[in-house]
Amino acid sequence: MKTETVKPKTSTSETNPKIVSEAEWLVARKDLLTREKELTRLRDEVSKHRRELPWVKIEKEYVFEGPNGKETLADLFEGRSQLIVYHFMLGPGWEEGCKSCSYLADHFDGANWHLPHRDVTFVVISRAPLSELEAYKKRMGWRFKWLSSYGNDFNFDYHVSATEEEKTKGKMFYNYRTDELIGDEMPGLSVLYKDENGDVFHTYSTYARGLDLLVGAYNFLDLVPKGRDEDKLDFTMDWVRRHNQY
Amino acid sequence: MNKEKTPKVAPREEWLRARKELLEAEKELTRRSDELARRRQELPWVRIDKGYRFETDEGNASLADLFRGRSQLLIYHFMFGPDYTAGCPSCSAIADGFNGFAIHLANHDVMLWAVSRAPLAKLQAYKRRMGWMFPWASSVGGDFNYDFNASFTKEQQLKGGIEYNYEREEPADYRAREGRQTGQWREGSESGDEGPVAEMAARCGTDVATYIRERPGMSAFALKDGIVYHTYSTYARGLDALWGMYQWLDRAPKGRNETGIWWRRHDEYERVAR
Numbered sequence: 001m002k003t004e005t006v007k008p009k010t011s012t013s014e015t016n017p018k019i020v021s022e023a024e025w026l027v028a029r030k031d032l033l034t035r036e037k038e039l040t041r042l043r044d045e046v047s048k049h050r051r052e053l054p055w056v057k058i059e060k061e062y063v064f065e066g067p068n069g070k071e072t073l074a075d076l077f078e079g080r081s082q083l084i085v086y087h088f089m090l091g092p093g094w095e096e097g098c099k100s101c102s103y104l105a106d107h108f109d110g111a112n113w114h115l116p117h118r119d120v121t122f123v124v125i126s127r128a129p130l131s132e133l134e135a136y137k138k139r140m141g142w143r144f145k146w147l148s149s150y151g152n153d154f155n156f157d158y159h160v161s162a163t164e165e166e167k168t169k170g171k172m173f174y175n176y177r178t179d180e181l182i183g184d185e186m187p188g189l190s191v192l193y194k195d196e197n198g199d200v201f202h203t204y205s206t207y208a209r210g211l212d213l214l215v216g217a218y219n220f221l222d223l224v225p226k227g228r229d230e231d232k233l234d235f236t237m238d239w240v241r242r243h244n245q246y
Numbered sequence: 247m248n249k250e251k252t253p254k255v256a257p258r259e260e261w262l263r264a265r266k267e268l269l270e271a272e273k274e275l276t277r278r279s280d281e282l283a284r285r286r287q288e289l290p291w292v293r294i295d296k297g298y299r300f301e302t303d304e305g306n307a308s309l310a311d312l313f314r315g316r317s318q319l320l321i322y323h324f325m326f327g328p329d330y331t332a333g334c335p336s337c338s339a340i341a342d343g344f345n346g347f348a349i350h351l352a353n354h355d356v357m358l359w360a361v362s363r364a365p366l367a368k369l370q371a372y373k374r375r376m377g378w379m380f381p382w383a384s385s386v387g388g389d390f391n392y393d394f395n396a397s398f399t400k401e402q403q404l405k406g407g408i409e410y411n412y413e414r415e416e417p418a419d420y421r422a423r424e425g426r427q428t429g430q431w432r433e434g435s436e437s438g439d440e441g442p443v444a445e446m447a448a449r450c451g452t453d454v455a456t457y458i459r460e461r462p463g464m465s466a467f468a469l470k471d472g473i474v475y476h477t478y479s480t481y482a483r484g485l486d487a488l489w490g491m492y493q494w495l496d497r498a499p500k501g502r503n504e505t506g507i508w509w510r511r512h513d514e515y516e517r518v519a520r
Contacts, residue, residue, distance in 0.1 A: 015317075015468060020290040028289055029478070030412050032282075037283055037302070039275075040483055044266075046275050047496040053264050055499075056257035073280045082498045103350060107490055110342040113512035122494070136367065166319040176266055193499050201255065203499045204265070209276050212496065219349040219487040222283040224318040224356050225291070225468045225477050239354055246353045 002163055013232060015225050045198045055193060056202035062154045065130040066147035073154075073192065074200050076147070085193040087160040089185040090126040090133060092150060096242075097136045103240045107216050108144045118168075122145055127155045127185065140242065158205060159190045175207040187211060251284050253499070264392060291475035296427060298390045300383035301366040309390075310385065318356045323396035323463040326362035326369060328386065331451030333362070336489075337462055338511045343490030348380045354473075359383055362378045363391050363460065376512065394479055396463045403455060410461050411481040442507045464488065 020028075045240050063075045088105065089098035097105075105124070112122045123145045126133055130148040137146050155161035159173050162184045168170040172181045189211060191204040212218060221228045230236045256264075298309045313319050316407050324341065325334035333341075341360065348358045359381050362369055366384040373382055391397035408419025447457035462485060466478040486492060491509075495502045 016469065017468070018290040018478075019293055019475070022292050025290050025292045025476075026412070032285055032289065033412055033484075033497050035282055035285065036480070036484055039278055040486060042275055042278060043487075043496075047501060049268055049271055049495065051499060051501050052267060054261050056258050056261045057255055064386075082500060084494060084498060103347075106346040106350065107343065108346075110344075110346040111491040111494050113342050113515070114339055114509055115494055117508055117515055118495055118498070119493075119500060120495065141478065146301070176262070176269055189497065191497055191499065201253065202261075203253075204497060206272070206497065210269075210272055212276060212279075213487070213496075214490075216343050216488065216490045216493070217350045219493075220261050220320060220347075220351060220358065221356065222279075222487075223286065223464060223478055223480065224320060224466050225287055226355065227283050227287050227317060229354065239400070240350060240352065243349050245417040246349060 006071065007133040011230055013226055017225065041157070050204060053203060055203050058192070058200045058202055060157070062149070062152050064125065064147040064149055064152070064154070066087060066145060067134075071147070074194060074198060075193075076121065076123055077200075078121050080116065080119050081194055082120045082121045083156075083194070084120055085190045085192070086113070086122070086124045087155065087158065087186070088124045088126045088146070089160075089183070089187055090128045090136065091161070091185045092128045094128060094132070097140075097186070099186070100237045100241050100242055102140060103217070104187070104211065104215060105142055105144070105239065106243055107214065109142055110216075112144055125149050127152065127161050140244070155185075156187065158190050160186045160207070161187075170217070175210070189214070195198045210217070256315070256382060261438075268405050271428070272423065274298050278305050286478060289478060291477050294467070294474045294476055296389065296393070298385070298391070300361065300385055300388070302381065302383045303366075303370070309474050310469060310472070311454055312359055313467075314352075314357050314380075315476075316355045316357045317354070319467050319469070320351070320356055320358045321465045321467070322358070322360045323361045323394065323465065324382070324393065325450075325460040325462055326364040326372070326458060327397070327460045328364050328368075329452050329456050330368075332449070332511070333369075333376075334457075334460070334462070335446060335449055335507075335509060335514075338483065339491060340462075340489050341376070341380070342512055343476065343488070345378045345380055357381075358365075361385050361390065363397050391460075394463065394465050394476075394483070395464075396461050397498040398461070400455075400459070403459065406514065411484070431475060440481040445507055 064071050088101045115122050125147050127149055129150045133146045133148055149155050156163050162172045162181055166181060169177050170181050174186050188205060188207040193201045193203050219230060233239060300307045300384045320330040324337045344358060351358050361383050364387055365386050369382045371386055383389050394412055402408050404417060443458065444454050450457055461481065463479055463481040464485060468475045468477050492502060
């Protein structure tokens with residue numbers, strides 16, 4: 001990790017703080033704390049609401065190409081009952097994986113030490129052929145399991161890859177609405193459940209800013225004086241590089 | 247241990263209706279979270295005049311040195327007291343998360359450090375064992391941890407002088423505060439020598455009283471015109487959003503699925519297929 005003394009590479013905003021005594025700061029901080037606790041409670045409530053979603057039984061068979069050869073969706077659970085799939089933007093023929101997904105992926109391995117111990121199997125799925133995924137994974141030094149959905153409908157059915165029809169029309173169903181097509185591949189996360197009979201159910205998918213909470217670096221940036229500091233950039237994550245390109 | 251789920255199985259259209267309703271609640275939560283982040287940036291700053299010293303891999307350093315050319319500094323108060331034989335397992339799980347992305351922060355004007363009270367050699371050995379890359383400084387012998395309410399003295403424990411997470415604790419009630427040391431503020435947890443805190447203390451090779459003289463937290467600092475300011479500190483469940491694995495578990499059907507302390511240091515789990 002490059003942490004030597006440097007001048008920041010990103011242009012960052014200026015701060016114009018009010019300097020106060022510790023006692024005065026504490027009053028402001030306690031007021032904020034009340035609001036933070038409210039937000040934590042609200043987040044717990046939304047998580048509860050999420051767990052009450054109905055499930056949809058998956059009848060279609062999907063076969064993926066992975067490090068263990070061909071595997072069905074049911075195989076991917078590896079004996080656990082819950083599966084989290086991160087839809088990583090890496091389409092067939094791309095030279096490298098999406099920069100923003102790579103930023104997210106730098107969070108996966110840390111959490112994935114622990115997820116298998118709460119009955120969760122975590123995998124990453126992209127549409128590029130397996131050899132292209134494996135080359136990029138090796139370059140980035142990641143450990144998570146990465147599978148290719150090349151040739152099956154998985155990415156289209158979960159609305160993270162644009163169909164030929166969507167491309168022709170220039171409109172895509174993404175994040176639960178049809179809007180202007182932004183790109184052929186889009187980011188997302190889907191959750192599946194396998195019961196004791198081996199039936200597989202779709203429980204949840206999230207896209208766009210629904211992924212925000214999973215970007216731990218943003219949760220940390222939300223605590224510093226300048227915050228995410230992206231307002232002056234052309235787009236959010238404009239400052240992000242692949243971790244070996246800084 | 248694992249919860250059984252008895253779901254409602256529905257056709258796709260019905261799921262979609264329920265999902266869109268949840269989406270509105272999620273968007274509201276995102277907006278509320280953005281608004282709170284804005285308020286956090288509006289907090290006033292407190293000038294720091296005390297000359298804190300730290301032991302680092304590169305030698306003795308001041309608080310200003312820790313910025314390494316950036317204007318913002320985040321310090322994770324990692325629970326690793328001088329008498330611990332290993333770092334706290336909960337802090338270790340949080341560190342598993344930030345270890346992966348500290349490099350992104352370092353390139354966005356934010357240096358992220360862990361600071362603990364154990365001597366540097368202990369921190370270095372544990373960091374090697376866990377395979378982490380982030381910088382970790384020892385505040386041994388100084389007031390830093392005490393001033394930012396991440397460490398407390400025996401006297402404070404006995405006489406009542408502990409103010410943690412902006413609340414005053416009753417004297418010598420550490421046994422009654424069981425369950426409060428894991429970053430998860432739980433109700434109805436046991437007290438005495440049994441229970442989650444005793445388990446955590448044992449995992450750190452120490453007793454409960456020694457274990458909870460260290461507390462988890464995160465503090466933010468700014469460097470402007472050569473002067474260091476304290477801008478923010480958070481503790482307890484304020485760290486929840488920083489604990490990466492929870493944000494993922496919150497999306498799984500069983501949620502956090504907790505019946506006790508299930509997490510271990512990442513090299514203490516039985517080997518699993520990855």
